[in-house]
Amino acid sequence: MPIDINAIVNETRGKNFELYEEHVNPVFVKVLRTLGFNRTWVRGEGAYLWDEAGTRYLDFLTNWGVFNFGRRHPVIRGALQQVLDTDFPGWVGFDAPPLAAALARELVKRMPPGLDTVYFSNSGTEAIEAAIKFARAYTGRPSTAHLAKAFHGLTMGALSLNGEPSFRRGFEPMLPGSSEVKLGDLAGLEARLALGDVAGFVLEPIQGKGVNIASSEYLLGAQELCRKYGTLMICDEIQSGMGRSGRFLASQWVEGLQPDIVCLSKALSGGYIPVGATITRRAVYDSVYDTMHRAIVHASTFGMGNMAMAAGLASLAVLDDENLAERANMLGDRFRRGIEALVPRFEFLKGVRQRGLMIAIEFGPPESMSLKAAWTMVNKMDENLFAQAIVLPLLDDHHILTQVAGHAMPIIKILPPLNISESDVDWFLEALEDVLVKLHKFPGPAWEVLKKLGSHALTAKRREGRAAAT
Template sequence: MPFDITTLMAEHQGRNYALHEAHVNPRFAKVLKLIGFDRCYVRASGPHLWDDHGRQYLDMLAGYGVFHAGRNHPEIRRALTEFMAADYPSLVQMEAPLLSGVLAEELKARVGYGLDTVYFTSTGAEGNETAIKFARCATGKSHILFASSAFHGLTNGALSVNGGQDFRAGFDPLLPDTGMVPFGDAAALEQALRAGNVAAFIVEPVQGKGVNIPPDGYLAEASRLCRKYGALFVADEVQCGMGRTGRFLAIHHEEGAEPDIVVLSKALSGGYVPVGAVLTRREIYDKVFSTLDRAVVHSSTFGQGSLAMVAGLASLAVLDDERLMENATRMGDILGRGLAEMAGRYEFIHDVRWRGLMLAIEFGRPKSFSLKTGWSTITRLNPDLFCQGVTIPLLEDHGILTQVAGHHLTTIKLIPPLVIDESDVGWFLEGFDAVMAQLHKFPGPLWESLFRIAKNSVSSGNGRRAAAG
C-alpha cells in the first residue's frame, strides 16, 4: 500500500498536543496550553495561518525569522518541485556539486567585503560553530568574545558564546576560553582585546533577543579594533540578515564596518529546506584547509545538498524580484511610527525601536498609581508575565501571533514575513491598540487572566520559563 501523507495528516488532525506530550516535548506542549497558544494550524500562505477551525491568523513571528518570502511561496515551491522532477543527483560527496558553486557565487555578490569563499551548513548554530573553529585555526589564538544579550545558537560551542544565562544553565562546563563584553561598548571591547589572545569577536549587528540596535559607529569601531589587535570580526546575520532590516545584511547599514566572517541561515531556506552559509576571506579559508590532506578537515554531511541549494537560489531570486528589502523598509517604518505614536498615549510602552521589519516594543513601569499597582503585583508574582498580557489577547482576540523577545525581558519582538502589506500592518496596529487599551484599565478582565496564569504557572512548576515562552 503506497504511503499517503494527506490521509495520514487527516487521520491525526487535532492530535498535535497529545502526540507531543507523549513523544516529543511534554513540557513545551504544557507551556503552550498554559498561555493559550495550543492551536492546530493546518494551512499557511504568505504572512497568514489558518487553524483547524478555519480561523485566520497574522503571523508576526515568521518561524523565528525563517519565512522572509512568506509561507509556501509558490515560486520557491515551483523551483523545488521542478528540481525533484529532474532526478538530479545530490550528496554524492566525492564531487564538486554544481548548485553549491552557483549559490556561493550569488551570495558573494550580495555580501561583499572581499569575502570570497563560502562554506555551507544546515543551520545558523552550525554556522557559528564553524566561525569559532575557523577563527581559532586562522589566528592561532583561542579566546572568543561575545556580546551581552547575544544569541548564537544552542549547540555546545554556540551556547558558549550566548549571553542568556537561562539557556546556559545546566550545561556546564561549556566551551573554555570565552568572554562576554557589553553590547555597544567599544571601550570595553578594546579592553578585552588588549589581552592579545582573542581569536574573534562574534556579534549580531541587530540582536535578536530584545532587538537591540547598536550605537552609530559601534560596528565600524569594533571591526577596526579587531584588526588592530589581530582578532577576526564575525557578523552573525542568521536572523537580521537576508533583507530583514531593509539591506541584505544588517551590517550594510554601517559604513566602515568590515567583517572577516559572515554567518547566514534561516530565511536562506525559503522555509522549505534548512541551509546556512559562512562567508570568509580567502586567507582564513586557506589556513583551515591548508593542505590537500586537510581538504575535508571541516565538513557537513547535508551542507551542500542540492535541494537546499535550490531553496537558497530561489529565495534570493524572490528577495530581488519582489523587492522585499524595499518592502521591509516601508512596512517597518509604517509599523514603527504607528507604534511610536501609541507610546505617547499608553504609559506601559517605554520604547519602540526598529530597523526594517525587525521591531521591539519595550514595556516598563507606568506613572499612574493604579497601573503601578498592577505592574508591581504581576512582576512580583512572575517577572516574565507582563508581556503575556499582550501576546495572549493578541492571539485570542485578534488572531495575531507574536512572542516575548526573550527570558526576563518586558519586550515583544516583531519579525513578520517581509511580504506583509499595509492591510497586515493595519491589522496588527488595530489589535495592539485594543490590547493596550485593555491593559490600561486596572483592575479588569485582562489583569484577572494574568493573575490566574501566574498562579497556574507556579503551581504547575513551569514558573518563569513558562511565562517567557
C-alpha cells in the same frame, strides 16, 4: 506501499499534542497549553495561518524569522519541484555540486568587499560553529568574545556565546575562554582583546533578543579594535540578514564595516529546507583547508544538498525580484510611526526600536498608582509575565502571532514576512491599540488572566526549588 502523508496528517489532527507530549517534549506542550498556543493549524499561505475552525491568523512570529517570504511562495516551491522532477544526483560525496557553486557565487555578490568564499551547513548554529573553528584555525588562538544578551544557537560552541544564563544551566562548562562584553562598551572590548587570545569577536548587528541595534560608532570602533589586536570580526546575520533589516545584511547599514566572517541561515531556506552559510575571506578559509589531506577537515554530511541550494537560490531571486529589502524599510516605517503615535496615550507603552521589519515594542512601569500597583504585582510573580499580557490577547482576540523578545524583557518582538500588505500593518496597529486600551483598565479581564498565569509560574518555581534542594 506508498506512504500517504495527507492520511497521516488527518489521522493525527486533534491528537498531535497528546502524541507530541508522549513521544517528544511534554514540558513544551505544557507551555503551549498554558499560553493558549495549542492550536491545530491546517493551512499556511503567505503571511497567514488557518486553524481547524477556518480562522485566519497573521503570522508575525515567522518561526523566528524563517519565513521572510511568507509560506508556500510559488517561486521557491517551483524551484524545489524542479529539483524533485530532475534526475540530477545530489550528495555524491566526492563532488563539487553545481547548485552549491551557483549559490555561493550569488551570496558573494551580496557580501562586503573581500568576503569571497562560502561554507554551507544545515542551520544557523552550524554556521556559527564553523565560524568559531575558522577563527581558531586562522588566528591560532583558543578564545572567543560575545555580547551580553547574545543568541547564536544552542550547540555547545554556539551555546558558549549565549548571553542568557538560563540556556547554559545544566550544560557547563562552556568552551574555555568564552568571554562576555557589553554592547556599546568599547573600553571593555579592548580590555578583553588586548589579552591577545581572542580568535573571534561574534556579534549580531541587531540582537535578536530585545532587538538591540548596535550603533555605527560601536560597530566601527569594534572593527578597529579587532584589526588592532588580530581578532576576527564575525557578524551573525542569521536573523537580521536576507533583507530583514532593509538591507541584505544589517551590517551594511554601516558604511565602511567589513567583517571577516558573516553567518546566514533562517530565511535563506525559503521556509522549506534547512540551510546555513558561513562566508569569509579566502585566506581564512585556506587556513582550515590547508592541505589535500585536510580538504574535508570540516564538513557536513547533509550540507549542499540540491534541495537546500535550490531553496537558497530561489530565495535570493524572490528578495531581488520583489524588491523586498526596500519594502521592509517602507513597511517598517509605517509600523514605527503607528506605534509611536500610541505612546502618548498609553502609560505602559514606552517606545519602539525598528530597522526594516525587525521591530521591538517596549513596555515599562506606568505613572498612575493603580496601574503601577498592577505592574508591581505581576512582575513580583514572574518577571517574564507582563509581555504575555500583550501576546495572549493579540493571539486570542485578534488572531496575530507574536513573541516575547527575550527572558525577563517587557518587550514584544515582531518579525513579519517582508511581503505583507499595508492592510496587514494596519491590522496589527489596530489590534495593539485595542489590547492596550483593555490593559489600562485595572482591575479587568486582562489582569485576571495574568494572575492565573502568575500562579502557574509561582507553582513551577516552587517545584524547581524543591527539585534543586533534593
